[in-house]
Amino acid sequence: MPRLKLVPATEPSLAEKVRQRVRAMPRPAAVLQCNRCGGREMIETKTGMLFKDGKASGGTKQILCAACLLKGERVVVL
Structure with a gap:
């Protein structure tokens, strides 16, 4: 019977750290922000x-x- 092995969590990359920081920043209620990358440029x-x-x-x-x-x-x- 195969055993389940847990893989340790990896450290996020520099780009992902920036994305997490941008998403966590407070923003005005009227500003749209992407849920995935935190960007505020829209089309x-x-x-x-x-x-x-x-x-x-x-x-x-x-x-x-x-x-x-x-x-x-x-x-x-x-």
Whole structure:
């Protein structure tokens, strides 16, 4: 019967330490902040838009984290 072995926790990298510190910082209630990286740069996107008479209409608005998007991750903030 195989035994379960616990792996000791590793020390977080320098980048992860910065992310943890940024996420823990107090912020004003009106400021959006990414839950994953702590970034405050956002991009507004719309999905499901249609073209009617040569104009874009409809769609669902979403706010994405720009820093995570640059890394290839799609993190919806709002």
